Amino acid sequence: MRITQNMLAAQILTDISASATRMANDQEQLATSKRINQASDDPQGSSLVLQLQDRIGATQGFQNATSATQTSLDTASAALTQVSDVLAQARDLATQGSSDTTDGARGVLANQVNQLLEELLSQANTQSQGRYVFGGTQTTLPPFSATRDASQNITAVSANPLGINGTVNVQVAEGVVIQANVPGGQAFTQSTDLFALLISLRDALNNNDTANIAASLDTLTAASNQVTAMLGAVGATVQRLQAIATGNQSDLTRFQALLSQTQDADIAEVSINLQKDQTAYQAALESGAKVFQLSLLDYLQ
Amino acid sequence: MSGLFGTLGVARSALYAQQLVLQTTSNNVANASRTDYSRQVVDLTDSVPETLSMGQVGTGVTAAGIRRIRDSFLDRQYWQAQQALGEQTASQSTLSQIESLLGEPSDSGLQAQLTSFFSALQGLQTNPQDPTTRSTVLEQASALADGFQHLSTGMQDLKTNLESDINQKVAQINSLVKEIGTLNGQIKTQAPDGGPTNTLMDQRDSDVDALANLVGINRTEQTDGTTVITLAGSGGFLVYGTDMQTLTAGHGANDTYTVALNGVAVTPNGGELAGTLSARNDPNDFVKYTQGRLDTLAATLIEQVNRIQASGAGLAGLSATQSEYAVSDPSAALTAAGLPFTPAPGSFQLFTYDASNAVTGSATITITGTTSLNDLATQIGAVTGLSASVVNGKLSVTAANGTTFRFAADTSNALAALGLNSLFTGSTAATIGVNSDLIADPNQLSTGIVDATTGVVAPADTTSAVALSQLQTAKLLDSGQASIGDYYAETIGVLGTRTAAANQAVETNTAITDAIQNQRQQVSGVSIDDEMIQLTQAQRAFEAASRIVTVTDDMLNTLINVMT
Numbered sequence: 001m002r003i004t005q006n007m008l009a010a011q012i013l014t015d016i017s018a019s020a021t022r023m024a025n026d027q028e029q030l031a032t033s034k035r036i037n038q039a040s041d042d043p044q045g046s047s048l049v050l051q052l053q054d055r056i057g058a059t060q061g062f063q064n065a066t067s068a069t070q071t072s073l074d075t076a077s078a079a080l081t082q083v084s085d086v087l088a089q090a091r092d093l094a095t096q097g098s099s100d101t102t103d104g105a106r107g108v109l110a111n112q113v114n115q116l117l118e119e120l121l122s123q124a125n126t127q128s129q130g131r132y133v134f135g136g137t138q139t140t141l142p143p144f145s146a147t148r149d150a151s152q153n154i155t156a157v158s159a160n161p162l163g164i165n166g167t168v169n170v171q172v173a174e175g176v177v178i179q180a181n182v183p184g185g186q187a188f189t190q191s192t193d194l195f196a197l198l199i200s201l202r203d204a205l206n207n208n209d210t211a212n213i214a215a216s217l218d219t220l221t222a223a224s225n226q227v228t229a230m231l232g233a234v235g236a237t238v239q240r241l242q243a244i245a246t247g248n249q250s251d252l253t254r255f256q257a258l259l260s261q262t263q264d265a266d267i268a269e270v271s272i273n274l275q276k277d278q279t280a281y282q283a284a285l286e287s288g289a290k291v292f293q294l295s296l297l298d299y300l301q
Numbered sequence: 302m303s304g305l306f307g308t309l310g311v312a313r314s315a316l317y318a319q320q321l322v323l324q325t326t327s328n329n330v331a332n333a334s335r336t337d338y339s340r341q342v343v344d345l346t347d348s349v350p351e352t353l354s355m356g357q358v359g360t361g362v363t364a365a366g367i368r369r370i371r372d373s374f375l376d377r378q379y380w381q382a383q384q385a386l387g388e389q390t391a392s393q394s395t396l397s398q399i400e401s402l403l404g405e406p407s408d409s410g411l412q413a414q415l416t417s418f419f420s421a422l423q424g425l426q427t428n429p430q431d432p433t434t435r436s437t438v439l440e441q442a443s444a445l446a447d448g449f450q451h452l453s454t455g456m457q458d459l460k461t462n463l464e465s466d467i468n469q470k471v472a473q474i475n476s477l478v479k480e481i482g483t484l485n486g487q488i489k490t491q492a493p494d495g496g497p498t499n500t501l502m503d504q505r506d507s508d509v510d511a512l513a514n515l516v517g518i519n520r521t522e523q524t525d526g527t528t529v530i531t532l533a534g535s536g537g538f539l540v541y542g543t544d545m546q547t548l549t550a551g552h553g554a555n556d557t558y559t560v561a562l563n564g565v566a567v568t569p570n571g572g573e574l575a576g577t578l579s580a581r582n583d584p585n586d587f588v589k590y591t592q593g594r595l596d597t598l599a600a601t602l603i604e605q606v607n608r609i610q611a612s613g614a615g616l617a618g619l620s621a622t623q624s625e626y627a628v629s630d631p632s633a634a635l636t637a638a639g640l641p642f643t644p645a646p647g648s649f650q651l652f653t654y655d656a657s658n659a660v661t662g663s664a665t666i667t668i669t670g671t672t673s674l675n676d677l678a679t680q681i682g683a684v685t686g687l688s689a690s691v692v693n694g695k696l697s698v699t700a701a702n703g704t705t706f707r708f709a710a711d712t713s714n715a716l717a718a719l720g721l722n723s724l725f726t727g728s729t730a731a732t733i734g735v736n737s738d739l740i741a742d743p744n745q746l747s748t749g750i751v752d753a754t755t756g757v758v759a760p761a762d763t764t765s766a767v768a769l770s771q772l773q774t775a776k777l778l779d780s781g782q783a784s785i786g787d788y789y790a791e792t793i794g795v796l797g798t799r800t801a802a803a804n805q806a807v808e809t810n811t812a813i814t815d816a817i818q819n820q821r822q823q824v825s826g827v828s829i830d831d832e833m834i835q836l837t838q839a840q841r842a843f844e845a846a847s848r849i850v851t852v853t854d855d856m857l858n859t860l861i862n863v864m865t
Contacts (some may be wrong), residue, residue: 004826006336007819014815038400040804043797047790049406054786057416058773061423068427131430137749137759140430163759169767170426174774177767180427263406296830300837 005295012288019281026274029265036263045262052259058174059252066172066245069180070238075128076182077234080227082123083187083194086116087224090198094217097205110205117154117198121146124188124195134184137166143184144195157195159185173244178237187230192223305860307351307360308853314361315846318345321364322839329827330836336818337507339371339825341499369499372824376506379817380513380520384533384571386810387514391576393803395463395587400800402455403591405793412789414448417441419773426766429748430616436743439735442724446733449599453731456592463581463588464550464558470515470574471548471560474539477512478530481505482545485527489542492526512539517571534570537562556589557582586799594792595730601777602785603725603733604642604717606769610724611708611716613747613765614758618654618705619698622738625720626728627694631674638674640718641728646670647713652756653686654705660756661704662686668713677715696721707758709751 028037039046090113097109124134124144131139143164146154165185171177188194197219204212325343332338344365350357404410421434421441428434484505491498509530512518517533523542530540539546539562546563553559558581559566560574569575580587629639636644646669653662664684666677674691681689681696686704690697696719700706708716716722724746727733739745747769749762778788 002823002826002828002831004822004828004831005333006826007822010336010815010819010822036406038800039403039405039793039797040396040400040800041797043794043801046406046797047794050412050790050793051786053406053412053416054773054784054790057420058423061420061770061773065423065427131761135761137762139761162757163761166759166762168761168763170763171423171767171770177771296833300833 008291012284012292016281016284016288019277019284022277023274023281026270026277029270030267030274033265033267034263035265049259049263052255052262056252056255056259059248059255062171062173062248063245063252065170066241066248069170069172069178070241070245072128072133072180073182073234073238073241075126076133077231077238079123079126079133080182080187080231080234083120084224084227084231086120086123087194087220087227090116090201091217091220091224093205094201094213094220097201098210098213098217106205106208110202113198113202113205114153117195117202120188120194120198121154121157124184132184134182134187135160136163136181136183136185137168138163144188154195154199156199159189165190172241173248176244178240182230182234187227192219192226194223194227197223305853305857309850309857311359311361312846312849312853314348314363316843316850318343318362318364319839319843319846321367322835323843325367326832326835326839330829330832333827333829333832336822336826337503337510338827339369339499339503339506340827341367341369343367367499369502370825371502371506372821375817375821375824376509377520379814379821380509380518382810382814382817383510383513384517386807386814387516387573388571388576388579389803389806389810391573392580392587393800393807395459395577395580396796396800396803398459399456399588399591399796402452402459403793403796411448411452412786414441414445415785415789418445419770422766422772423770425746425748426763426770429763429766430760432743435746435748438746439740439743442735443740446725446727446735449595449730449733452595453592453729456588456595457731459588460581463577467550467558467560467574467577467581470577471550474512474515474574475547477508477515478539478545478547481508481512481528481530481540482543484508485540486543488526498526513572515572516569516574532562532567532569535562535567537565537567553582591792591796592730594788597778598785598788598792599730599733600641600728601788602772603723603728605772605775605777606725607720607723608711608714608717609765609768609772610747611722612649612711612751613768614707614709614749614751614762615747616744616760617742618658618707618758619700619722619745620705621697621699622722623698624696625723625726625736626718628674629694631691631694633673634671635668635673635677635715635718636670642714642718644668644713644715644718647711647715649711649713649716650709650751650753650756651681651684651687652707652709652751653684653700654707654756656703658705658758663756668715674719707751707756709756710753 029035036042036045036049093109093113093116097106121144125142126133132141132143133139135141135143138160141160143160144157145160147156147158149155165183166181167179167183168181169177170180189196197216200212201216201220203209204216322343322345325341329340344367345362346365348360348363350359352358405412407413418438418441421438424434425438484501488498488501488505491501505528509518509520509528512530518539519531519533521529523529525542527542528540529538529542531538537546538544539548548560548562548567549564550558550560553566558578560569560578561567569578583589584593626640626642628635636646648665648667651664651666652660655661662685664680666680668677674694674696678689678691678696681687681698684706686701687706688699688701698706698721708722711717720726722745723736724739725733726736747765749758749760749766750764751758773786774784776782776784776787778785779791783791
């Protein structure tokens with residue numbers, strides 16, 4: 001087989017070029033720590049990486065939504081616990097007031113009920129991060145407002161008609177949309193109007209109206225049950241959110257692990273390859289140079 | 302003649318012959334580094350012998366000719382390999398550029414921008430009344446629109462570059478064809494002689510090598526030494542002896558850029574030109590495929606987001622809105638009026654409000670199979686406090702002073718189809734933008750919903766915000782198989798596979814071409830060692846012949862001087 005100088009040159013050039021290309025690839029992987037630097041490096045891997053980025057973004061969003069909702073429901077839960085307390089104290093006072101006591105004593109009880117009423121109003125208008133927790137879909141205005149008489153005693157409490165029964169929904173996981181609020185109407189005025197109840201108890205105590213006091217006592221029992229049931233529902237939602245949060249976290253961990261596995265370069269392996277390819281490149285250069293220098297002309301005189 | 306003078310003659314022929322060999326060898330050595338040079342050898346044969354009574358006596362050596370060592374079979378193989386290589390190289394170059402423009406996977410490509418936009422939408426559902434959250438959504442929408450536009454511009458630039466590339470290649474082909482035609486003429490004139498034709502043939506073969514890389518060709522040799530070069534696949538000739546035809550390039554139908562041979566459209570088969578034409582014109586690959594996928598993605602996003610935005614409720618009602626898309630004919634049915642998105646028969650609610658946000662009026666606007674834009678304007682204009690007009694095919698709705706209005710419960714998709722109260726403007730990846738009305742007043746971004754019966758809007762309602770955030774995982778594309786992220790990932794995957802395949806094809810074809818070139822060099826290449834040996838041989842032969850001249854001269858001298 002004839003070999004010409006041009007063939008030798010072409011061969012050496014091709015081989016050196018191939019070595020250099022391999023080295024450049026290794027170098028790129030080391031510099032970026034990524035195995036995939038263009039889509040053509042691994043088309044299926046690239047597609048997977050993009051999908052994972054999308055999923056990770058969505059899951060992080062879910063996490064934020066979940067935690068914000070948990071905060072808001074925790075606040076509602078705390079307020080409702082206070083309300084439950086208020087109702088329990090009101091029951092005690094009503095019990096005392098329904099037994100035979102003097103007018104003056106009932107007056108003292110009435111004052112205490114008045115204080116509980118103010119406390120109830122305050123709890124109903126609880127705020128969390130500048131928004132009214134029980135406002136329903138109107139959270140910038142107080143959900144409940146009181147009309148007062150000349151001595152600043154509450155005569156009636158009315159609910160803001162816009163949004164008091166509104167539900168606020170939030171997507172907390174893929175395909176999972178939950179109600180993230182406790183509407184004030186549902187908690188405070190639906191079925192049993194807690195304000196009207198306490199107002200009527202206070203007035204009954206002030207008027208020594210034993211019949212109404214007894215009636216209030218019965219309603220208080222129903223009211224307490226209502227609030228307890230509400231607390232139970234909120235508790236259940238909070239628990240569900242906890243499970244969803246755990247699920248979201250484990251999804252996130254899983255996606256990030258898969259992302260790393262698909263796209264990250266094995267630094268140790270690439271370093272070794274680079275070393276190998278550098279040696280090969282050097283060998284190609286050296287041998288090429290040597291072979292190229294030999295010629296018959298060196299030996300003809 | 303015989304005798305001593307005859308011997309001188311023989312020696313003289315030897316000297317001439319070896320001088321010719323020397324000249325040829327030196328020519329080979331001078332051209333040794335050129336890969337398109339075919340080595341030449343001198344064919345030496347016996348001179349016409351003298352016939353004497355005892356038999357034939359040799360009269361020396363003559364040069365029958367200087368032969369070019371070339372294997373035309375290998376040449377043919379080389380041209381075929383070059384065509385395949387050229388086509389694949391052009392494909393690979395375009396796909397690489399597309400890959401580099403999209404730049405995925407990365408932290409700053411379109412996927413990252415989509416993720417940021419959807420994150421902002423998710424934030425909206427827990428904080429619908431927060432001004433910062435609302436502004437962020439609009440900023441991210443703008444960034445996303447910019448991202449789409451940037452890619453579209455890149456694709457357009459790529460198309461333009463491919464066109465100028467085609468022009469350049471056509472010019473190169475035409476110039477090579479001209480050279481080959483001229484060389485044909487020169488070879489034909491000198492064909493009966495030997496010698497100089499070798500150089501001309503080398504030049505012509507080198508031109509054909511370059512031409513084969515550019516465009517698929519078939520070549521045949523004529524008896525008068527000229528060649529005929531035809532375009533592979535179409536049969537039209539480029540060079541026929543000294544006749545030549547030129548290629549021209551220009552815009553064709555359906556957004557293509559085509560090539561014509563002497564005015565007749567042709568589709569070259571193989572070579573860089575074919576590859577570049579395919580890259581520019583193929584509707585299912587390269588630039589058009591990518592542009593198409595991006596457009597579908599943008600259009601889906603625009604329509605779905607606008608649908609929720611249009612019949613949702615922001616914190617503020619509308620005082621005016623104008624449709625984004627123009628109809629071709631305001632009196633034609635909306636369902637066939639050339640809108641980028643299609644409405645269907647249905648209806649939507651329209652509510653008007655006074656300055657304290659109390660509902661002052663309501664109307665049900667109906668869209669049937671025949672409702673036109675003018676009909677719609679009439680229906681809307683009939684509502685107290687609103688006026689509607691059609692200008693340049695676009696609907697404009699304005700509220701009187703102190704009045705605002707809102708849309709609700711759109712079952713016809715007419716609001717999104719017309720682009721009323723929209724978030725995104727435009728309908729393709731090149732035209733996507735964000736409604737300037739919303740940027741000016743982020744309170745108009747829909748987070749809640751209008752009660753379809755009462756017209757009441759609760760400010761902390763999150764119905765629209767939840768719907769918007771669900772768009773990220775909804776299967777909106779590929780007939781309900783793929784979400785927006787999936788669709789884009791699929792596009793990148795497909796392009797990546799094609800690019801990897803093209804890279805592989807170029808590597809393989811380069812190896813094949815190199816192997817054939819190697820074989821050609823084996824046959825026609827100049828080996829310095831070879832030539833040096835040839836040189837030494839010639840030198841020794843020359844020395845020997847000179848010696849014979851000296852000896853014969855001596856003998857003659859003896860004869861002449863001794864015999865006086």
